[in-house]
Amino acid sequence: xxxxxxxxxxxxxxxxxxxxxxxxxxxxxxxxxxxxxxxxxxxxxxxxxxxxxxxxxxxxxxxxxxxxxxxxxxxxxxxxxxxxxxxxxxxxxxxxxxxxxxxxxxxxxxxxxxxxxxxxxxxxxxxxxxxxxxxxxxxxxxxxxxxxxxxxxxxxxxxxxxxxxxxxxxxxxxx
Amino acid sequence: xxxxxxxxxxxxxxxxxxxxxxxxxxxxxxxxxxxxxxxxxxxxxxxxxxxxxxxxxxxxxxxxxxxxxxxxxxxxxxxxxxxxxxxxxxxxxxxxxxxxxxxxxxxxxxxxxxxxxxxxxxxxxxxxxxxxxxxxxxxxxxxxxxxxxxxxxxxxxxxxxxxxxxxxxxxxxxxxxxxxxxxxxxxxxxxxxxxxxxxxxxxxxxxxxxxxxxxxxxxxxxxxxxxxxxxxxxxxxxxxxxxxxxxxxxxxxxxxxxxxxxxxxxxxxxxxxxxxxxxxxxxxxxxxxxxxxxxxxxxxxxxxxxxxxxxxxxxxxxxxxxxxxxxxxxx
Ligand SMILES: Cc1cc2nc3c(=O)[nH]c(=O)nc-3n(C[C@H](O)[C@H](O)[C@H](O)COP(=O)(O)OP(=O)(O)OC[C@H]3O[C@@H](n4cnc5c(N)ncnc54)[C@H](O)[C@@H]3O)c2cc1C
Ligand code: SF4
Ligand code: FES
Ligand code: FES
Numbered sequence: 001x002x003x004x005x006x007x008x009x010x011x012x013x014x015x016x017x018x019x020x021x022x023x024x025x026x027x028x029x030x031x032x033x034x035x036x037x038x039x040x041x042x043x044x045x046x047x048x049x050x051x052x053x054x055x056x057x058x059x060x061x062x063x064x065x066x067x068x069x070x071x072x073x074x075x076x077x078x079x080x081x082x083x084x085x086x087x088x089x090x091x092x093x094x095x096x097x098x099x100x101x102x103x104x105x106x107x108x109x110x111x112x113x114x115x116x117x118x119x120x121x122x123x124x125x126x127x128x129x130x131x132x133x134x135x136x137x138x139x140x141x142x143x144x145x146x147x148x149x150x151x152x153x154x155x156x157x158x159x160x161x162x163x164x165x166x167x168x169x170x171x172x173x174x175x
Numbered sequence: 176x177x178x179x180x181x182x183x184x185x186x187x188x189x190x191x192x193x194x195x196x197x198x199x200x201x202x203x204x205x206x207x208x209x210x211x212x213x214x215x216x217x218x219x220x221x222x223x224x225x226x227x228x229x230x231x232x233x234x235x236x237x238x239x240x241x242x243x244x245x246x247x248x249x250x251x252x253x254x255x256x257x258x259x260x261x262x263x264x265x266x267x268x269x270x271x272x273x274x275x276x277x278x279x280x281x282x283x284x285x286x287x288x289x290x291x292x293x294x295x296x297x298x299x300x301x302x303x304x305x306x307x308x309x310x311x312x313x314x315x316x317x318x319x320x321x322x323x324x325x326x327x328x329x330x331x332x333x334x335x336x337x338x339x340x341x342x343x344x345x346x347x348x349x350x351x352x353x354x355x356x357x358x359x360x361x362x363x364x365x366x367x368x369x370x371x372x373x374x375x376x377x378x379x380x381x382x383x384x385x386x387x388x389x390x391x392x393x394x395x396x397x398x399x400x401x402x403x404x405x406x407x408x409x410x411x412x413x414x415x416x417x418x419x420x421x422x423x424x425x426x427x428x429x430x431x432x433x434x435x436x437x438x439x440x441x442x443x444x445x446x447x448x449x450x451x452x453x454x455x456x457x458x459x460x461x462x463x464x465x466x467x468x469x470x471x472x473x474x475x476x477x478x479x480x481x482x483x484x485x486x487x488x489x490x491x492x493x494x495x496x497x498x499x500x501x502x503x504x505x506x
Contacts, residue, residue, distance in 0.1 A: 014181055014182075014183050014184075016184060032181060033181070033182060033183065033184035033225065034181060034182060034215065034216070036212065036216075055216070056213045056216075057209060057213065057281075057282075057284075057285055060282065060284060063284055069258075069287040070283060070284050070287060071284050071287050071288050072209070072282075072284045072285060072288065074212075075207070075208055075209045075212050075213065075285065075288055076207070076208045076209075076212065076288060077184070077205075077208060077212060079184050079227075080205070080208055080227055080229065082186075123283070123284065126283070127283070130283075132283075140414070141414055142283055144282060144413075144414035144415040145281070145282020145283055145284045145285065145415055146282075
């Protein structure tokens with residue numbers, strides 16, 4: 001059970017302890033059960049690389065990896081991910097040592113405003129590791145959970161194709 | 176964050192624990208959370224207690240001998256992720272309609288979270304039901320009317336059996352499972368029961384589950400030797416969209432003559448719609464014969480769509496013809 005009494009739950013929000021391993025670092029949080037993983041990452045842990053576009057699974061801007069799988073951080077509660085391993089865009093690569101997908105996005109100009117980019121990059125890294133980046137039509141289908149309002153789609157597809165060829169399966173970034 | 180209220184949250188340790196917790200009035204299971212989290216945040220769902228089922232997850236797909244029926248069937252774990260079922264080798268080879276329906280559902284990210292039971296029990300996508308501003312909707316507040324009847328009707332049923340609600344159920348998986356005569360295994364503290372997928376929904380797109388019920392698995396019976404199947408989804412954009420209409424087809428051929436056919440259509444009712452009349456009329460016809468279309472039309476004779484959904488009758492009939500032929504040529 002969560003910590004406080006379930007009486008008066010609207011007046012006094014119940015809270016729960018959550019342990020998340022984010023980019024290899026252990027975080028112990030006390031959050032309301034209703035807090036999404038996305039809000040916990042951005043508002044509590046302070047990692048704002050993961051973006052909030054729609055907050056309901058429709059845009060992919062919030063894509064992170066949980067235990068190596070790409071998921072929408074806005075569709076899962078932080079309490080549900082207690083004890084799990086989360087990778088955000090901050091943990092994928094560094095400016096000095098970018099992930100092959102990040103390098104390919106820069107080389108291919110695969111962004112305009114950049115708002116969708118962290119989600120695109122996280123989804124793309126998973127898409128390649130899954131083996132779903134084998135041809136442009138397949139990349140389009142398996143990246144359809146990530147929208148880009150600037151419509152940088154041709155460049156995004158080109159970047160993913162290039163990264164997939166450079167690094168067909170990156171075991172460090174599985175699924 | 177809009178006006179949602181807080182809720183309590185407990186992780187069930189095992190099935191017995193989950194069943195005890197689910198007896199709490201208003202308590203609901205949460206699996207992937209991909210539907211429920213959004214409904215909680217927007218205030219559409221106001222459950223006081225979430226029971227997390229994550230610890231109950233078992234092997235996604237089990238191949239099980241079913242002696243009375245011949246070959247082996249499969250059992251899908253309630254907590255199996257959509258992505259894992261779609262990727263399963265046995266599913267892809269034996270029940271391609273299931274793998275196709277899942278891979279045409281949502282996005283890779285959603286499929287990595289969403290589960291079999293959560294998918295079947297997801298709520299309608301009727302925009303008025305999910306509206307953030309108060310809108311007349313009998314499902315949300317009984318007696319308030321139905322905004323869909325005077326609003327956008329593309330998503331409404333063409334077989335309308337409920338007096339108050341014309342919503343359709345959005346699950347693609349349910350349509351595939353309905354064509355395969357699959358059954359939902361339900362447990363509660365009162366015991367176990369088995370519900371055919373075709374009887375799992377009420378006419379208003381809600382499930383028949385009651386407080387305290389837990390879906391534990393879905394059993395898919397074996398298919399006949401030579402069975403072929405396919406899923407066809409018609410939607411407003413090429414990917415990552417709910418179906419306007421869809422059709423799951425399973426067929427056994429003798430050369431190019433139909434020996435048996437099973438068809439279920441989505442997007443036309445509060446539940447997957449089996450084309451029962453058509454299925455018997457199709458037996459003995461050649462797959463490519465024009466008579467296939469007339470046979471399928473017999474199953475749409477009772478359609479009573481709202482004006483804005485009339486086009487879906489023709490669309491669904493054509494989708495059924497195409498799905499059947501795709502199944503027949505697929506192996
Ligand atoms: C952007 C978007 C697009 C989508 N597109 C599609 C699509 O094209 N086709 C499609 O089919 N779906 C689509 N979906 C819906 C998605 O597939 C479902 O949200 C998902 O399958 C639900 O599974 P879940 O485990 O996350 O359910 P949850 O959100 O955890 O639960 C959903 C419901 O099921 C109940 N429930 C869960 N597990 C059990 C159980 N074991 N026993 C009893 N009740 C249970 C919960 O109480 C809740 O009422 C889409 C969703 C999004 C967000
Ligand atoms: S169709 Fe059903 S869910 Fe949609 S507005 Fe009418 S009553 Fe509500
Ligand atoms: S913010 Fe999560 S999908 Fe849009
Ligand atoms: S670069 Fe602007 S939304 Fe994609």
